[in-house]
Amino acid sequence: MTTPTTFAPLQNDTFLRACWRQATDHTPVWLMRQAGRYLPEYRAIRARAGSFMGLATNKDYATEVTLQPLARYPLDAAILFSDILTVPDAMGLGLSFALGEGPRFASPVRDEAAVARLRVPDLNLLRYVFDAVGSIRKALTGRVPLIGFSGSPWTLACYMVEGAGSDDYRLVKTMMYQRPDLMHRMLQINADSVAAYLNAQIEAGAQAVMVFDSWGGVLADGAFQQFSLAYTARVLSQLKREHDGAIIPRIVFTKGGGLWLKKMGQLECEVLGLDWTVNIGQARHFVGDHMALQGNLDPNVLFAQPHQIEAEAIKVLDSFGAPHTGEGVGPTHIFNLGHGINQHTPPEHVSVLVNAVHAHSARLRSPGA
């Protein structure tokens, strides 16, 4: 689809090495939603663009916004500035964001006829995303790797049926319990769409990809395995493994998925994301050391005082335990929040966090530690 481009060689491969469970001299750190409303420079561009989609669909804006947090903080990865719901938008559901509110679909999918109309979207409608990926890769000049992403099939289905966020998921669960056949059909189409979408991001230059299963945790035990996990697995099985001479690591994050870590440890991916309810040391025990773990500080810790933020970051690092050093593969940790950063976060507190993670994790690796 895109003409192969040669990008600058990578200078900081800490994040990718940790994805591959190789030793690093510090624990890499990036933050979900690191490019976002807590940054005044983000809010300035957002105002210029007029709307969230105006921002996300313009590759120059998307590039500028993606790089903003890297100018402030020594983060070890960049993540594409976009939304988890671009795929259903390309299916024709009409995504919009009212200021101060969450996403909304003009045409939610609520009956058999609407499900029957669903198709894997024409990827040309998502070209703005792939163009942004290429543009960001160029602008990064190899500083850190770029992560691409999508919502999971189940999370997309939640928004597609509800038409917006929900606090009880009544409509999507009604369809799931009443017409599992329709739900399975929608999830198949979503999975195949997400796989094609992530593959196109990889071809455009994404050096890792992440599936956000933001709403997997609202499902009952049993339903989660059948309606969320199975379709995340379907996405993973279709992903390109290699591009431009590099193997592409895959990250899966299910918010509220802590009860299913053992099952998630069987997914065909390199990294599992954890929310803050999970004890990351115990998670290692449940998942096993064949996957890297990413997470999992409560984003609200960033509202505490600097010395408290440092202490909480150290707690997470220490809970993960002794970092892998030396040759070969071993347990690795990618530091992150347990969910997206809060829009009210004081930006200077993010510096405190990133520096604390780098400093303490380097100390943990020093011979005298």
Place this chain on the structure above:
Amino acid sequence: MTTPTTFAPLQNDTFLRACWRQATDHTPVWLMRQAGRYLPEYRAIRARAGSFMGLATNKDYATEVTLQPLARYPLDAAILFSDILTVPDAMGLGLSFALGEGPRFASPVRDEAAVARLRVPDLNLLRYVFDAVGSIRKALTGRVPLIGFSGSPWTLACYMVEGAGSDDYRLVKTMMYQRPDLMHRMLQINADSVAAYLNAQIEAGAQAVMVFDSWGGVLADGAFQQFSLAYTARVLSQLKREHDGAIIPRIVFTKGGGLWLKKMGQLECEVLGLDWTVNIGQARHFVGDHMALQGNLDPNVLFAQPHQIEAEAIKVLDSFGAPHTGEGVGPTHIFNLGHGINQHTPPEHVSVLVNAVHAHSARLRSPGA
């Protein structure tokens, strides 16, 4: 406080026997929020009362509403019609409910001065609750036992600080991470208040009590143990064990608490409530058989078709496993939803559920099963 009253002897002790892990001829069932907006007869009284608090503070209304679901369904327990937030209201925070919205406090507790002003409230301000308990016990004429309840200290603190529901718990967690001393002070007062409140409900006639830790599950691992579980334990340690010749069973329910079941299994209570994300069979394994388990059907199952509701109820019963029969104590299950019933639930579907639980659980106990 109240003059001892003699109430009619209990006719259906299935629920209480299950709390005590004694054999029953079927699995008892009741539903969180069983008296509520999904019932047209509830909405009619609610309209007459003018406001939710108008309803909850009038003992005749509260009695009528509590008994409404029992007139429709062969439920095995009644639960006091009230709100989890009556205690902070009595502390002077000014509870109100706008129609179609959640609870709101006029004077949230957001700084050191506000915390310093907090006191265990004068229980006379909650007399309307104890009056309702006595009135309901009389009106029940011994049909089924009456459950009293309160919010947990942490859940009360969430509302007291946020002033309303929240989707990120930013304010309460900011206080917790930044000023743990203030949070501990508030939680101590809340715990002592909740204990006094539940003891007064017991004296007024409540035959079991339940602590709703609706927001324990938003806490990080570590913070949950320190700020929620420890104060639930503080409540439990102060509860009256016996009233009017009967021992009073204690139920604790933490929504989203599935990751901490092992710890919760060490609480000084008889019953643990489970939400629908938990596999109830595995929960037995984690908790051990020294506690009864209550739960845990996804309330959204009630939007499916009758045969699907039956199948899902049977799944939960079968997942719990072989019921205890014969003498002595053994594993017991109290069937419930994993959270409050949804206001849009078709009332006739509740009949299907209750009948399915009774029929299937009786079959499981029949010699040929």
